[in-house]
Amino acid sequence: MDTESVHSFIAVARERSISRAAQALHVAQPTLSARLRKLEDDLGVKLLARSWDGIRLTTEGRYFLSYSLQLFQELEESAALLRQRETHGRDGPIEAVTNARRLRVGVESFLYPALMRPIIEGIREAAPDAECRFVDKTSDLLVNLIDCEGLDLCVRYAGLEKPGLVSRELFEDRFVLLYPKDGEALIGEDMAGAGRLLDQPFVLFDKTPLLRFREVTQPAMMRVFGAVPERFHIVSDVEVTLDIVARGFGFTFLPVVSILQLLDDPLPFRVTLMDPELLRLPLCLTYSASARSPHPIGDLADAVYARLRSSLDALYSKLAAASVRG
Amino acid sequence: MVVDMEGLHSFIAVAREKSISKAAQSLHVTQPTLSARLRKLEDSLGVTLVERGWEGVRLTKQGRFFLSDSVQLFQELEEAAALLRKRASRELDRPIEAVTNDGRLRIGVEAFLYPAYMNPIIQAIQEVLPDVDCNFVSKSSNLLLNMLESDGLDLCVNYVFQPKPGLTTIRIMEETAVLMYPSRGYPEIRDDLGNVGWLFDKPFILFENSPLLLYRDVTEKVFLYLFGKVPERFHIVDNVSVAIDILSAGFGYTFMPGSSIAHLAGKPLPFRRLPIPASFLISPVYVSYLESRSARFPTEALVDRIRRRLLAHDGGRFG
Numbered sequence: 001m002d003t004e005s006v007h008s009f010i011a012v013a014r015e016r017s018i019s020r021a022a023q024a025l026h027v028a029q030p031t032l033s034a035r036l037r038k039l040e041d042d043l044g045v046k047l048l049a050r051s052w053d054g055i056r057l058t059t060e061g062r063y064f065l066s067y068s069l070q071l072f073q074e075l076e077e078s079a080a081l082l083r084q085r086e087t088h089g090r091d092g093p094i095e096a097v098t099n100a101r102r103l104r105v106g107v108e109s110f111l112y113p114a115l116m117r118p119i120i121e122g123i124r125e126a127a128p129d130a131e132c133r134f135v136d137k138t139s140d141l142l143v144n145l146i147d148c149e150g151l152d153l154c155v156r157y158a159g160l161e162k163p164g165l166v167s168r169e170l171f172e173d174r175f176v177l178l179y180p181k182d183g184e185a186l187i188g189e190d191m192a193g194a195g196r197l198l199d200q201p202f203v204l205f206d207k208t209p210l211l212r213f214r215e216v217t218q219p220a221m222m223r224v225f226g227a228v229p230e231r232f233h234i235v236s237d238v239e240v241t242l243d244i245v246a247r248g249f250g251f252t253f254l255p256v257v258s259i260l261q262l263l264d265d266p267l268p269f270r271v272t273l274m275d276p277e278l279l280r281l282p283l284c285l286t287y288s289a290s291a292r293s294p295h296p297i298g299d300l301a302d303a304v305y306a307r308l309r310s311s312l313d314a315l316y317s318k319l320a321a322a323s324v325r326g
Numbered sequence: 327m328v329v330d331m332e333g334l335h336s337f338i339a340v341a342r343e344k345s346i347s348k349a350a351q352s353l354h355v356t357q358p359t360l361s362a363r364l365r366k367l368e369d370s371l372g373v374t375l376v377e378r379g380w381e382g383v384r385l386t387k388q389g390r391f392f393l394s395d396s397v398q399l400f401q402e403l404e405e406a407a408a409l410l411r412k413r414a415s416r417e418l419d420r421p422i423e424a425v426t427n428d429g430r431l432r433i434g435v436e437a438f439l440y441p442a443y444m445n446p447i448i449q450a451i452q453e454v455l456p457d458v459d460c461n462f463v464s465k466s467s468n469l470l471l472n473m474l475e476s477d478g479l480d481l482c483v484n485y486v487f488q489p490k491p492g493l494t495t496i497r498i499m500e501e502t503a504v505l506m507y508p509s510r511g512y513p514e515i516r517d518d519l520g521n522v523g524w525l526f527d528k529p530f531i532l533f534e535n536s537p538l539l540l541y542r543d544v545t546e547k548v549f550l551y552l553f554g555k556v557p558e559r560f561h562i563v564d565n566v567s568v569a570i571d572i573l574s575a576g577f578g579y580t581f582m583p584g585s586s587i588a589h590l591a592g593k594p595l596p597f598r599r600l601p602i603p604a605s606f607l608i609s610p611v612y613v614s615y616l617e618s619r620s621a622r623f624p625t626e627a628l629v630d631r632i633r634r635r636l637l638a639h640d641g642g643r644f645g
Contacts, residue, residue, distance in 0.1 A: 004332070006403065013476050043410045057477065060410055066478040067406035067465070071399040073469050075334075078395040080387055082373050084541075096560035097389060097534055107568075116571035117623065124577065131529055133562035134572075135394065141401050148341040149385070150394040153336040200460050211408055232424035239567065243444040244462075246644040249452055265593075268644035 005039035006068050007034050009047060013065050018054055027146070096131070103130040103295050106154035108144040110238055111283070114260035115155060118311040122304030127295055142286070149291050153301060155308065157255075167286045168305055171312050173255045176226065176270045176278040178241075180248035189323065195226045200212050202229035203241045203252035220253070220278045222258040245269045255281055260315040263322060272325040283312075333367025334396050336360050337375055341393050345382055380561060424459070431455065431623055434463040434470035434482035439611065441566055442588035443483065445644060446635035454628045457611035475615060481615035483632070485583075488614075495614045499634050503548070503607035505600045506587070507579035515600055522552050528557040531569045544607070549582060551604050573597040583609055589643040611636075 011021035012032070016282035022032040040047055044180050057065060081097065096102070105124065107115060116134075123130060137145070139156035146154055147162045151304050161167070177187065187194050202221075204210065209217065235241050238258045244250045246268035253274060264267075284307050287297050317326050339349035340360070350564060368375050375389035413423075419634050424430075431451070435443060444462075451458065463470070467484035474482050475490065487495055507515065509523060514599040515522050532545075549556045563579045566586050572578050574596035581602060587595075613629050 043407055045413060064406055064410060064474055065476055067403060067476065069476060071402050073472060075395055075399050078392055079371055082371050082392060096532065097391060097562050102562065112377070112571075113567055116568055117575060120575040120577055129559055131469055131559055133534075134564070136565055136568065137398065141398060144397050144401060145394055146395060148338070148397065150341075150361060150397060166502070182359075209438065211405060211412070231459050233459055233521055234424065234430070237440075237462075237464055239441055240444055240462045240464060243644070247445060247448045247452065249448055259467060282349050286619065305624055312469050326391060 005035040005042075007072065007086045008125045009037040009061075012036065012048065012055060012067050013057055013061070018055060028206075030293075039045045043171065062113075067107075072086050072299060074099035097133070101294050102133050102197045103127060103300070104135070105132045106135045106137060106140065106145060106155075106156070108139045108154075108156040109136045109153055109180045110157075110258040112136045112249045113238060114257050114315065115308060115311075118307040119155060119304055122307040123300060125307070126300045126303035130295060132219050146286055146288050146291075148249075149288065152291065152293050152295060152297055154306070155283070157287055158284055164289055165286055166289050166299070166301075167284045169282050170305065170308055171257075171279045171283045172276070173257050173318075174276045174280075175220070175253045175274040175285050176256045176259065176319070177251070177253050177274055178245045178259070179270050180245060180247060181268075181270055186270065189273055189275070190256055190274070191274070194224050197251045198225055198227060198229050199231075200251040201231035201233045203244050203250045206234050206263065216279065220274075223278055224253070224274065242268075253279070256316065256319055257283065259314070260312075260319060263315065263318045267322060271319070271323055286289070295318055333363045334399070336363040337367055337389075338375055338381060338393070340364065340566070341385055341389070344384070346378075375499060405410065419576045430459045430461050432461040432463065432479045432545070433483070434465060434473060434604050435481045436470065436482075436484045436611075437465045438485070438566055438583055438586045439466050440464040441643070442585045443636060443639070445589075446639040447483065447632055448633040450628065450635040454624060454631050458623070464544060471614060474616060477616070479621060483610060483627060485609050485611050485612065487610065487612060490532075492617050493614055494617055495612050496629060498613060498636055500608050500610050503581045503583045503602045503604070503609075504584045504587070505552075505579070505581045505602050506573050506597055508573055508576035508597050509595075510577070512575045512598070514598065517600065519552065519600070519602075523581050526553050526555075526557060527559070529561045529578040530557045531572050531578045532560045532562050533569070534562050536563050547606055548602065548604070551602070570597075581622060585611070588639070591640070 002193065003039070008021065011025050012018055012183070015021040015024060018032060019029055021159070022029045025032065036048065045060040046058050049056050049058050049066060057248040083122065107119065123132065135151065142151065142154040142156045143160045143162060143165070144238070145151040146165060158167070177191070177194065179187065184196065185193060218228060233244055235244070238254065241254065242251060242259070242262070247253060256273070259271065285301055285308070287301055291297065336349065337352065339353050340346060343349040343352060347357055350357045353360065353372060371392070373388040374386050377386055377393060378385050378578060433447065435447060451460065463473070463479065467486040470482040470484050471486060471488050472477065474480045475493070489495070505515065513521065513524055515525070546556065561572055563572070566582065569580055569582070570587065573580065584601070587599070613632055615625050615629060
């Protein structure tokens, strides 16, 4: 995808006019129009609707805009920090963020609420004085970051694999059905009666899980509910999902590990373990075999691995007890 | 200033291939073209990203820092594009229809606030619009306001007062910053902060990106207020919940807006907390929405209910 076009698209959306956007970007109007057309051709959808009273975004345009904006803004912020560092000299925090000696650990966004503690304990055991940078991202992005040495070590779901990376399987995660305490009969592990949830919105994750919708999510929905839901809430975050289900505003299924941190208290919703044949996700610890790092990455990986294994086993048996049998 | 995208693409390729010539090959450009693009990007940022040495190229520490954001930019944008392509090929009708649907209520909540405030916000939505389908976004305040302005959101709860024509901003409350430090292995800090200097040698948990851009205006002032100097050890995080895990594990200390931990109320806290009595740390919380959008939803009624629910909320995650 051509990022110059993406940038042109953002300008048009902001200015709500091709001519004003062209002015703002210091390019000719035909150039700008050509870039926009190229982007639309590449995506196969119309992003802009031209009408007599100007330009407006199509539904698809609005969707794409929110991602474009978000990512450009984050990049601008990162560039602004680098520039600040140059103008303000080498003072503490900006130096700290850009410091390459720091241990950089990535954790899949579904996993950090439950797994951050054992990961920290493992790090303290192998490298007690390390200063760390923790990032939570999607699994594929974490692998790409390890691959270009943007991270030292990550905990993620298997999926994208790259040569030269060491991956040790930790666990095979299953899925759990999460639904409100609605006063109706409990849904057992045979999922009988789960179809009644379909009058509420299903809480759906945008992006990566959605890309695998047809292969993974949709068949599971058919087997569990007998149909694909018609109403959805869209989220990008596990914590928001938990709040929605706890408030009785929707239902969903999630990887088991993403709710393990809640098991010390009475659960604010109902949970039923799903058949591992429906959905399963191997969870692994990944690092680069060849990366140059000032840290003992092999020792760190061993310590983090051991801590994660024992805490996953303990947490998972707690969950099996909380799940409703069929 | 706009980041040069061609340069960015070249930079990611060089980082991945660890070689200018291999990167040039993979992008189907000549080596001099690639080098020129890289130099242009470096000039625009004012820093060197790539060091050319005997055994090839390697990233400088600024290069490594910039890399993770750049990789993310491309990957997330590619994923959004892949979804749209699937929509174009009618492969994913229903869920994509839902994600791109205009009829849904789109609500943004500042990332520091959502763990504590999602529950009352959802409650307010349920009361005013019980049958609405929603899209929830949690991001930095500046980004939420940008999205609001380009019609990517219907309303947002944020920290930034930005007077703009057409934008209505309502102040809900004020919050103060709270110093947070582990219970185990740390002495109790006195209310008058008299012995706060003890924390200085421990790693400070620093939030990256948006909050870091306010470093000069906020964070550095707090360091000077507490210690008279800037700490030397840091953990870097991008998320409130990770910061809380670090605190609970006794691995570092930090300060945050008080409401960032309101969802932990009602249980014994796994760390200690102490308000920092500095007037420059008071931050108002706002709800903002675009007036022109209010026809789609009863936005004013919803905003008013959110305001009342937030004020009445006495903490607790699912309370």
